[in-house]
Amino acid sequence: MYRFFEQLGARIAAPFVSQQQHPDRVWQCQCGQSVFFRNSQCLACQSALGYWPSGNRVASLLPGPAEGLWLLDGEPEAGPLRRCANLDTPAACNWLLAEHEPDNLCLACRLNRTIPDLGIAENQPRWRKLETAKRRLTAQLLHLGLPVEPKSAEGGPGLAFDFIGVDHEGNAPITGHANGLITLDVREADDDWRERVRVQLHEPYRTLLGHLRHEVGHYYWDRLIADSHWLDGFRDLFGDERESYSEALERHYQQGAPSDWAAAHVSAYATMHPWEDWAETWAHYLHMTDALDTALALGMNASSLELDFPPFTREDLYRPDDPGAKEFLAFINAWVELSAMLNELSRSMGQVDFYPFVLGKPVVAKLHFIHLRVNQPTPPIRDQADVELP
Template sequence: MLEIFEAITRRLVESWKSDEPSGRRNVFRCRCERPVYFYNSFCLGCKTPLGYEPEMLQVLAMSPAPKGDAWIVDGQKDDSVLWKRCENFHSPAGCNWLVRADEEETLCRSCRLNNTIPDLDVEENGLWWRKIENAKRRLVAQLLQLGLPVASKVSEDKEKGVMFDFLRSPEKGPRVMTGHASGLITLNIEEADDSIREKTRHQMREPYRTLLGHFRHEIGHYYWDRLVDETPWLEKFRELFGDERESYAGALKRNYEHGPPANWADKHISAYASVHPWEDWAETWAHYLHVVDSLDTALRFGLHGDEVEQAVEPFTVDDLYDPKDPDAKRVILLINSWVQLTTVINELARSMGQQDFYPFVMSRSVLRKMHFIQIVVKEARGGTSLLD
């Protein structure tokens, strides 16, 4: 499987400055040639059943197998491989992912990560859970594309796996706090209520707050434990992000009492990233995932760099964590293309009276941290690294 970073940068070279008409790259398509999308379980045009196949990482059309409650998906090399729908297909989660028919497991790669789901006897919880699962499936699909380890702490890897608790605060408290601890990610399901989440965003003075953003941030903490802590990367992390042995409770107290330092934007992607090295890593990790996924989507739909004006001075390889890294030129191409993309999409959002699509400014310090993360991710999937 071609790693998503390599695939994106290859397509940037091939199509970002291309004469090919836009809109006909690698979008998912039904067998009727209509475009279909990540969450679709059937084609809105021809009504063909669809499913997300986690090995090919695509939404594919399906046909019933000759025997049993199984499916054959289009495009696979081995027609003997049969699939079944995730058990949560008929639940409020509405999961469209597939599971191999010969597996005893009934839940897909994403749903099997759940440790606790909301109480579905409460009416709005089902709607909230569906929104949460939609965001989580997009996260998990991206992690699989990146080649990162994704195993269920519930049923597959008790020691190093990851799992999710989706909880609601009791009426009389205490409030459920979203966070990560030892492979368990807890999400307050009230974050799926747009009005509650937007109110919290204003109270916290945040420019951006989404379910997917929560997932990408918290999974960053998980991968810090997996990929950095107690590895040769730890000292290099401390040199770049700071010493995580600083009191976390003390750092939070200082932030809530005094706010972020005045110059936080010079070194951090967000004000919250300035609280503690752990939060700096998690926030930067989340933005790494934002950049990779959003630019990948733009390329799949055929957006061209020739259609976007460069509004700021582009970054150069000397701005990276390691200018001699073999991927240095591709990283710069990726980031400069992202800056171009967000410039025009922010203007589009403003023309609709909406807040900016990407309300952040990427400094050179942040770029170095993102490049560090890219190198760590590449090593995690067996690539070369600075430590070889």
């Protein structure tokens, strides 16, 4: 099992642990000021800050051996580092890359194939919001041990993003995924536009990060499930992906989701097609692991609350006899408790629920399937023509 989940499970089981012992989300500048994932400069002492993906931390930057090179405070093994070339653009990237990397852009920024037209004034803040969400997604994927490789200019395998707007003919881009390329309408960065679409589509939740987590789920279905021995298990849980996607899409938007959709799906949209069920459930797995990790790092724990929720048990899992079943159940049940607490906090502020979803037993089995696959070693990326069927 990948080390991230081992650490997460230990922290769920442990009593309150201070953030100084587990600084996974709150780090300290050299002056002692708390700094966070998005920071590129300390607001207290003005020190330069950077995010080091290999160490999954934000730290102060000290002058390096030459101009343009930096050393990471407290991390001598990191060696000389450079700041991403997108630091001084509207993207405001705070990531670092090794001295001898051939590109001036960090890994997260190298995933871009198309950025918004910055000649349009409103696209500059849009791009910053898009990149902020994409950097968080990329960091999480790396932290989970998932393969993240930029798609080459010639195409082929790998991951890439197109952040585009309405074209000169007035045609809006279609948000989606195709062969590792994720396209997102830049208007999703506008709160008013995104909220209007959310209401029109009767969605309980719609965010930039949620979009990216959903769409990257399609990419990882291709990487982790297609043409693998996991495909039969996928079909048992999610359905047969060979069903016509276009017909399923038309049926969904004409008839809507079945009235009993919540019995076996995490969202209404998940009922549309097995691929969408996977992508929706995948996105929720990323939501849950990231939010619970953050909560624990901040010392938040709902286990002491008297919440009358029957816990999920081994019988609810995809593989009840899995050796890691106990740790996964602790994770799921801790999430139910935490989300209930955070929902109440949101309501006390007059806001919508933090997590407006209910997890049924079939959804927990699907989450467990995804968890097991995420924590299996993944072979190096290969061209589709080189993939051997099992």
